[in-house]
Amino acid sequence: MTPESFALMTPKRSDAASLQDQLDRVIDDLLASLPNPDHLSPNERRGIIARYTAVLEGNFIYWMTAANLSVVSQEAHAVIQDNLHEEVQDNHPGMLRKFAIAAHAVPTDSDALAIYPHLEDVRLFVGRLSAMRIVLMMAFFEGFITRFMPYLAELATRQGSAEQKYTEVHGVCDVVHTQELFRALQAEMTLAQEPLPPVAELLEGVGLLRTLIQSIIQPRAAEARTP
Numbered sequence: 751m752t753p754e755s756f757a758l759m760t761p762k763r764s765d766a767a768s769l770q771d772q773l774d775r776v777i778d779d780l781l782a783s784l785p786n787p788d789h790l791s792p793n794e795r796r797g798i799i800a801r802y803t804a805v806l807e808g809n810f811i812y813w814m815t816a817a818n819l820s821v822v823s824q825e826a827h828a829v830i831q832d833n834l835h836e837e838v839q840d841n842h843p844g845m846l847r848k849f850a851i852a853a854h855a856v857p858t859d860s861d862a863l864a865i866y867p868h869l870e871d872v873r874l875f876v877g878r879l880s881a882m883r884i885v886l887m888m889a890f891f892e893g894f895i896t897r898f899m900p901y902l903a904e905l906a907t908r909q910g911s912a913e914q915k916y917t918e919v920h921g922v923c924d925v926v927h928t929q930e931l932f933r934a935l936q937a938e939m940t941l942a943q944e945p946l947p948p949v950a951e952l953l954e955g956v957g958l959l960r961t962l963i964q965s966i967i968q969p970r971a972a973e974a975r976t977p
């Protein structure tokens with residue numbers, strides 16, 4: 751089946767796993783678009799780390815909290831709250847800030863501005879508290895973060911940093927988090943009162959977050975892709 755025809759389908763209530771293949775493809779494409787670190791200037795390396803920090807540091811827990819507010823099943827609440835406990839108790843935002851400081855890549859005004867329009871789009875989407883769409887977006891986020899960590903660590907090393915706690919922790923724990931979020935999604939799909947929307951609609955948040963991540967990787971290219 752082509753990705754286009756899959757997008758028009760309505761997923762079965764029992765089949766969150768079919769959506770995981772779709773997310774894996776989006777992540778594969780993003781990773782394939784990463785510039786070769788050999789070809790990046792020190793300022794381009796700094797920019798990627800800084801924009802990543804600007805997106806993640808203050809928003810990850812906020813968006814996971816929105817997921818918690820939106821879901822109805824006990825199972826999804828338990829999964830999301832476990833995730834939030836870990837984020838808060840282990841001070842993941844602080845871990846990321848230390849990583850950025852050590853790589854001389856603390857976000858500046860222009861880093862924040864480069865991601866701002868796409869960040870705002872995700873915030874407006876998250877504010878609608880649409881449970882399955884947000885859980886899918888967060889499963890995509892966790893999946894991307896895990897697979898992005900070796901690249902981020904490489905950029906930091908080239909910036910002269912030896913601080914790798916953030917990348918080491920997230921290269922491991924987010925594999926489990928992604929699987930758990932698919933279990934949460936499955937619980938929400940099973941309980942949904944209304945007919946499930948087509949795949950393309952369920953992936954609305956995934957698309958918005960993908961564009962935001964593109965603005966981390968190549969800010970000018972992301973602008974060109976936006977109508």
Ligand SMILES: [Fe+2]
Pocket residue numbers: 837842920
């Ligand atoms: Fe985290």
